[in-house]
Amino acid sequence: MTTAFDPIVLGGKRLASRVVMAPMTRSRAFGAGAEPTELMATYYAQRASAGLIVTEGIQPSPVGQGYPDTPGLHTPGQVRAWRTVTDAVHREGGVIFAQLMHTGRIGHPSLLPDGLLPVGPSAVAAKGQVYTHEGPKDFVVPKELGEAEIRQTIADFAAAARNAVEAGFDGVEIHGANGYLIHQFLAPNTNQRTDAWGGSVGGRIRFAVEVVTAVAEAIGSHRVGLRISPGNPYNDMSEDNPGEVYGTLLDRLAGLELAYLHLMEGPDRALTASLRKAWPSTFILNPFTHPDATGPDALKLVENDSADMVAYGALFLANPDLPRRLAVDGPFNTPDPATFYGGDHRGYTDYPTLD
Secondary structure (H helix, E strand, O other): OOOOOOOEEEOOEEEOOOEEEOOOOOOOOOOOOOOOOHHHHHHHHHOOOOOEEEEEEEEOOHHHOOOOOOOEOOOHHHHHHHHHHHHHHHHOOOOEEEEEOOOOOOOOHHHOOOOOOOEEOOOOOOOOEEEEOOEEEEOOOOEEOOHHHHHHHHHHHHHHHHHHHHOOOOEEEEEOOOOOHHHHHHOOOOOOOOOOOOOOHHHHOHHHHHHHHHHHHHHOHHHEEEEEOOOOOOOOOOOOOHHHHHHHHHHHHHHHOOOEEEEEOOOOHHHHHHHHHHOOOEEEEEOOOOOOOOOHHHHHHHHOOOOOEEEEOHHHHHOOOHHHHHHOOOOOOOOOHHHEOOOOOOOOOEOOOOO
């Protein structure tokens, strides 16, 4: 029987275990350059015993930023600063992938350089508010991306992936979940286009397919993972038939031989099983445990072959040495919900506070 503490080869790297540190927004890239800090290097190095670390979301372009003080991977300074993080993790024996996250319509003009507006597949504002340095602000109507802008956004993802490799990352995860730009193209309530980038299921998955393909061509498919969250309503999303959409998406991507698929699970375990069966390579599961944080019981998902690897979020914040604690069944520090900021309904992201 395979366990979560058995090694696995991913992206050409031999991982010490199948315990993944899930991506969690930290908002610690203080300053105008959106560059990682020494505090971030310490934070990730402390958690290097994870089989795989997936970083917080990193914007591939200035307009891709949706939250205050989140880091980028689109300038030389950001590449140099990320190198301090990856070097720190590698010194501790860890493996780290950069999550590339374009937030699309989720954000606010006050978070962007002068003159820029949040963008999306269609000019449909999200309900709700986003936190800014001036306090919470309502989401605005995004600028609908034109054909040339879509092509540029795809190129931005590929360029950020090349920057990630230059910065020492072992690979990248493309964020196609949680109501951000790629997810916005997939869902009918946010993608109301009638051109080749919308309408039918084939049109709505096109942006995701072309982003993943461009990134795989830029750095090698073995270094590329994709995160999805079928049916996740976070950030005012609505998907009435996620099985068809994501089944078609996975069918289109299967031949690329990606490093992994990372599923942020909803309550539909049957859909999880279907996607697990459809995906030909490593399957990482961020299990649905609402309202609780993912706990030790999730290790059984590897043992019963529901997943190849299992991702932990909140518990990794409170327990930097989480794999060791999981191996001996605790004790575990309890995550403090008061530190969580933004994020999904399970509190997997937090505001900049002490861990």
